[in-house]
Amino acid sequence: MKKKERLLVVSNRLPVSLSTEDGKLIGRPASGGLVNALSPVLKNKGGFWIGWAGTHENVSLSTLREILGPVSEESGYRLLPVMLTKEDVDSFYSGFSNSVLWPLFHDLQSRCDFNPSYWNGYLAANRKFAKVLMKHTEEDDFIWVNDYHLIPLGKMLHEKKASLKASFFLHIPFPSVDIFMKMPQRKEILSQLIHYAFVGFQTMRDRRNFLDCLKVFFPEMHASGRGNVVRVRIGECNFLVGALPISIDYRSFAFLASSKEVVSRSKDIQREMFAQKYILGVDRLDYSKGIPERLRGFQRCLELYPELREKLSLMQVVVPSRESVGEYLDLKQEIELLISRINGEYSTMRWVPVHWRYGSVPRAELAALYRGAEMALVTSLKDGMNLVCKEYCACKGDGKGVLVLSEFAGAAIQLAKGALLVNPYDVDAVAAAIAEGFTMDDHEKKRRMRLLRKSIARHDVFRWVDDFLRASVGKKLAEFPEEEIPPLWPGLRPDGEK
Ligand code: ADQ
DSSP states (O other), X not given: OOTTOOEEEEEEEOSEEEEEETTEEEEEEOOSHHHXXXXXXXXXXXXXXXXXXXXXXXXXXXXXXXXXXXXXXXXXXXXXXXXXXXXXXXXXXXXXXXXXXXXXXXXXGGGOOOOTHHHHHHHHHHHHHHHHHHHHOOTTOEEEEESGGGTTHHHHHHHHOTTOOEEEEOOSOOOOHHHHTTOTTHHHHHHHHTTSSEEXXXXXXXXXXXXXXXXXXXXTOEEXXXXXXXXXXXXXXXXXXXXXXXXXXXXXXXXXXXXXXXXXXXXXXXXXXXTOEEEEEXXXXXXXXXHHHHHHHHHHHHHHOGGGTTTEEEEEEEEOOOTTSHHHHHHHHHHHHHHHHHHHHHOBTTBOSEEXXXXXXXXXXXXXXXXXXXXXEEOOSSBSSOSHHHHHHHHOXXXXXXXXXXXXXXXXXXXXXXXXXXXXXXXXXXHXXXXXXXXXXXXXXXXXXXXXXXXXXXTOHHHHHHHHHHHXXXXXXXXXXXXXXXXOTTTOXXXXXX
């Protein structure tokens, strides 16, 4: 392999979380599935991560660099920021990405705002990503673009330099033809995707939907091959399309959940809940996650199965998300209203049916919550994969837990044998699944949990990374060479800046 080959990961957000402490903006490496998965790929391998730092509030590039410098040092790979203005964020991030692509690709077209001005903002922001990338990329770099915010990037790079070929992974679902056709920019989006060397989806269903859409607009399309990855030819575009389900760092979750601190904290949580058994819901605040539907299902359960009252609570943990998109604040209010109604109707002196935590929870606390939960309830209306259900199983080392999982989460395909699958729109079915999970004997719980854990352990996030690299460039993670990175800052200044 050529010496210079490096990995460049691009995503909308850099893996850094910024916060203000004592009036000063500081950065810390962010955690999360993608970061955990890709950090070892980039660490000490001369890698770069390019993305928006998540702020446009009067922060100059030089200040941002001062903040990102130490985070880069700590991470072992360079963080290169893309500067976005408030206008960019409005039309690119809140607009086209999260008011068109996100709802449409989750089959929720009635939530779309097809404001035509968003499209130009989407392209303009992608050009900014392309500019930063062009400045830092070298021949033979492997460029890995992540998610729906950056669909146009591959074609933009290709137009600047024909030899540059990037690979793309879509973390969210790809809709069926009937839904995809509603998007005004449908042909442009497809024309951009076919300029990647590899386009990866979470499931075979997403891949099939994509190929069906291509057939409508490019009838000359020719697909060949079998298995998870097929080759597609459309005119001069010759590329690969694959289905590669993402996963979690199973071992690190399992290890954390069995640590002394987490075991003890998980017992404390059970005591704090007055020794009630509890069902756990953990989500980003998002309408695609089906949180109101989950609450209605739980409410129906208390109505239909009164014997479960005072025995079972629902603990719903929600991390704030996309607060700049108005619909997300409405959702929070809807959830709070539903919770107060359920608690108002069913609470007793010694029992609160729904506990609600709004905010980001540290990893160890999350592991303790997972570990102590009798059941996890995942009711996504549609989900690319859903990592929460996998994290829950990884933390249930004692095997005494039940996963109730939406049929519409990508994970349902892999976890069908061990989970209780439900249609989240069917409140009676959700109620029945909760009751079934509660009364399931330990032997059956353990049998199912064993199946779930085995499958997740075998297909962990490192395997996903390897599969992605192998499918797109025929290499394994270990084949990317270890390389000393030169001093991070101030060596990398964009043109014209001091
Ligand atoms: P998300 O929609 O963000 O990701 P998901 O897969 O559910 O969805 O992952 C959420 C992550 O956030 C989990 O790792 C979870 O632990 C964490 N989290 C949730 N609430 C939290 C809280 N209160 N505190 C701390 N952490 C919290 C998109 C797609 C998914 C796909 C992933 C990865 O929508 O379908 O699985 O990308 O490809």
